[in-house]
Amino acid sequence: MKYLSLVAAAALLFGAATTAHADEGMFTFNNPPVKQLSEKYGFSPDKAWLDRVQLASVRLARGCSGSFVSKDGLVLTNQHCVRGCVEQLSSAKEDLSSKGFTAKDQASERKCPDVEINQLVEITEVTDRITKATEGKTGKEFADALKSTQATIQKECATGADIRCDVVSLYQGGRYDLYKYRRYQDARLVFTPEVDIGMFGGDPDNFNFPRYDLDMSLLRVYGADGKPLKVDNYLPWAKASAAENDLVFTSGNPGGTDRQLTMAQLYIQRDYVLPRVIARYSERRGILVEFGRRGAEQKRVAEEKLLGIENSLKVYxxxxxxxxxxxxxxKAKAEADFRAKVDADPNLKQMAGDAWDGIAKAVQIDRALFDRRYMLETAAAFDSQLFTLARQLVRAADERAKPNEQRLREYTDAAFPAIQQRLVSAFPISNELEIEMLGWSLASMRAWLSPDDATVKAVLGKDDTFDLAKKLVTGTKLGDAKVRKALLDGGKAAIDASKDPMILLAKQVDADARAVRAKVEEEVDAPEKKFGGAIAKARFALEGTSTPPDATFSPRLSYGKVTGWTEPTGKQVPYFTVTSGLYERATGNDPFRLPKSWLDAKASLDGNVHMNFVTTNDIVGGNSGSPMINQKGEVVGLAFDGNIHSIGGDYGYDAALNRCVGVDVMAMKQALAKVYKAEWLVRELTGAETRAEAR
Amino acid sequence: MKYLSLVAAAALLFGAATTAHADEGMFTFNNPPVKQLSEKYGFSPDKAWLDRVQLASVRLARGCSGSFVSKDGLVLTNQHCVRGCVEQLSSAKEDLSSKGFTAKDQASERKCPDVEINQLVEITEVTDRITKATEGKTGKEFADALKSTQATIQKECATGADIRCDVVSLYQGGRYDLYKYRRYQDARLVFTPEVDIGMFGGDPDNFNFPRYDLDMSLLRVYGADGKPLKVDNYLPWAKASAAENDLVFTSGNPGGTDRQLTMAQLYIQRDYVLPRVIARYSERRGILVEFGRRGAEQKRVAEEKLLGIENSLKVYxxxxxxxxxxxxxxKAKAEADFRAKVDADPNLKQMAGDAWDGIAKAVQIDRALFDRRYMLETAAAFDSQLFTLARQLVRAADERAKPNEQRLREYTDAAFPAIQQRLVSAFPISNELEIEMLGWSLASMRAWLSPDDATVKAVLGKDDTFDLAKKLVTGTKLGDAKVRKALLDGGKAAIDASKDPMILLAKQVDADARAVRAKVEEEVDAPEKKFGGAIAKARFALEGTSTPPDATFSPRLSYGKVTGWTEPTGKQVPYFTVTSGLYERATGNDPFRLPKSWLDAKASLDGNVHMNFVTTNDIVGGNSGSPMINQKGEVVGLAFDGNIHSIGGDYGYDAALNRCVGVDVMAMKQALAKVYKAEWLVRELTGAETRAEAR
Structure with a gap:
């Protein structure tokens, strides 16, 4: 069964004719699946419907989705999407992760130090401008032209600090669109449940179903005036659960898919990148688990990082x-078939005939540079928040002094506010954890790059890696937001004068890290975009643009229906779980422990209320927090996961097996009302009239 | 360059005609490479030479090699091969691993709790007997017949407790030989250097070269009379280092190779087994590293396990x-070519035409059973010494009550003494480490098999895995050798009556663990042996038996020459390092820290003495501790590692790149004399006459 459905999926990926047969697709809002919806579900959403859904949907800039659910700026997202904020607002004395948080009124809402929320207001195609700027160029010239044109377009668009503009490369460089967002940097925590119910079942149940998680949170967006944002477009909560086979939409920001990559690009993932990254994440997991065994406080400070790592590990x-x-x-067969079609047509052959070999060549360079880039330039490089802050300060000083279009992309005017917000916000950092992670990651760098590598030698000197980490972490003052702000405001002169050991380390490795990044941009990214664009054009010529582009952490609409599935073993999995099942699965111990609030409320709850449910919507990581919407534009659920089969969705969607997992709206309502006694929120969420009266 | 040499290697693996062109091969002592040696090196060892080398070589039954190097039973092996003994003899007060140990005289030598040493005395072919017993059988019938015939043959051969007999399956079931060993269970530690010089460079330098390790130790075998064993056949130490291009032999026990497996068997390793095991070992490594960060004593008790894991990780x-x-x-191409030859010959086709598909089918079953077998039946299952001891006691009670030929193979009369020795010997176990490893491995079992698996549910109940581990470890009395001995002597009645929680756990999972093991033996091992034997016979018909069988942790002879190599990058690597280079590489910090003894002795040492060197000998894990022997039968070095390219040697030997890494005999001599002031040992090792005088 899996085989057959995968054949179908492969056909879908590479042949437009069959696209209407499965609920595949993460559609852009400027090319919505109107035809498919009408043919398959007899539903034709009009522009008003689509506009409202688009404007009611938001992106959490650090990697999640959400939606406005009240006219006073309430945003619904996942418990796991606000984990960073929850950790930052917690301390050894007050652990919001284990205790949860329910604001008793609006005045009690607590500001998240570095949440940024984006609302998509406009999409404009800019392919021609990019194409003209990069035409005939290769390597460094191509990369520079692409970067500076993107920066210029973004700068022209971003007319104020509250506007964020991203040029998005779609179809592997086949199309470029400018996404204009309204940016909100004042988001406050309104409600988050205890992690024990938000992630009930923990890592073992992650990506599994049946499932019983209340993976929800509420934030509220505040305007520049310090008051709750007034929103015209929001999604009211439905009054009942979705029924089997109901049509459901998700509107969110899938982080990235690799469905249109060439086999050369996929093979390097399979044979090199994924095994190495899985091994390293596994080791990190071991370090964190054992660190958490030191005591309850250590377990608390390691929790957010650990949950993230465990999630990534399952995905990888x-x-x-x-x-x-x-x-x-x-997929290999599908690629071979498509290449044959291209080769058979002189025009297409001229356009893209050499593209696969061109990409394969770039991939070999990518592989050769991977270890060095991973260990020097990615976030994995120095596994330390303090180092990351130091690098951002060092780079901000250098980059902000350059013309906008010549900067590294995260330091352009369009992108920098996200970094800036984090740099100047106060949040706690555990030095004890920092020492372990940095000490370990320095040893890991030595293992990957060899003790004889010049950069490694320069960084480590004759030190033991943990001793060095201790010196750096206890010596730096960057844990203090005021120190960071002073260094940021002081610019290059302040950085040059700084004797902070973490700043010195960031400066020490910066040239080497930038060098490998530039090499990848010029010798890997540039040819991959150039040849990827050529393949995309051949695909447009043969298949049109009914197949949506690979996901790019920008807003997408997906449709699907409420239904369970049949495992390859023959086992039937029903589409929903009920509240009573949660109590049956609880053991009293991690990770199947129920918080006290749920144990206390048990008698008052309706055990038949649907807890979680699954749909055929095509989602991936980044979609977490997406509203699940019925035809009336009401919230019937909250996407928080996919089933285990959905992970392969990175490469292709399998309609028979891939499922989106959501929290049922009625479970959210029951929990708020009966477990958390947050009547004021229930009123705000379920009816403007009663809400107005209640205040 | 690598490509070409691999083509040559692949040809070697699958075509006999070219075998003489490379120094490949781990030859059995009953089919030594006399012809190749004569043709390539003009050396024709006679029977006396071969017999002496065979009898002077030993196997350390828990996984290493060694050689007699004096007529009073002195055995030369690696520092890393006696790590288990060193850890068992150490305590928080006296850490032999970090301090090393040099007996000041024979009376000071310290008994290793569970070292068993085997000396091969005779090989007899038993293929006919096995073939007759298994002919026409499949599945369980085949597995039972094979097991009981092997057990019977071994029992007939093992005429006393000092004789160990193993039936060895060669050529994937194409040939069976009976190996008769003399068994010694009283081995005492004579000399071992500090781990900082034994494994100088630690994990980063492991499998690398240039290298500077004094990875040597000396044990002494004692006879039943409690006196040093008198040996007629031993290998004297050469008076000078080997020179470039010298012919060198290694005689040792390569643990296992997979060169003759089918592609179906290899693909399952690549696509399933290795990635899973690498991830799990990486996580274990993280746990152990962070556990060692608790303090010096924790680092000490975790060290042996950590070093073993790091080594395995590099290999995998x-x-x-x-x-x-x-x-x-x-290899895929070579297999396709070979199959074509078989299919082209009606006799061979009849013999083996269906063998590859038969194996591919078994491999699918192997894959489906892998997780369960790994988590319930292998040593990885419950990562706890105490659990292993409990399982051995439980199984010993059941198995020892059965007729010899019906027992699990490690409980047959031939094999059981190795388990028995460990069960009744006293050695320290760290409860603190046991709790962490067991708690982690129970969680890992839940992750692999799912929280809903019946065995997992039964074992874990509603407990947190670390809480459960703590209850088990602090509740059991099996850390006490006297308790273990009483349970062993008490047999089934004692086990049935025991309320020890670890015994109860071992009993609880035993039926499930045995069930998956039996399934694998019957549905995987049996067909793989049957079809593997058929392929081997086709290979004998086409190619003869000049290609030695895959390694099986039994004695093998390999020849090669002293020479460096050229990296694929073009870098030349010379064949030796010198003592002064060791001091240049030292940083003063882990893992490049020199022990005090070496810092103190620096001025007295000849910096030009060769430290480590490389040869083309074809070795793999298990060969550690093999003597490196010149044509005169003298020890010129001590094999302790391969270079990084040698790891692929599991699947095929690449003469251009694969290298064996050894400690030079002159480095060993200089260290014993000048660093460790062990003159009495130098005299014993370098001349019987002076030794006799000295006593």
């Missing part, structure tokens, strides 16, 4: 299995 | 890279 392992399994074989 | 990663790289492609 699932992707590996997909590529090493039958999906890899099917 | 290297194997993965080999299979995912060009070697995998070449």
């Amino acid at each position: 392992k699932g992707r590996y299995d997909a590529l090493a399994g039958s999906l890899g074989v099917l | 990663k290297g194997r993965y890279d080999a299979l995912a790289g060009s070697l995998g492609v070449l």
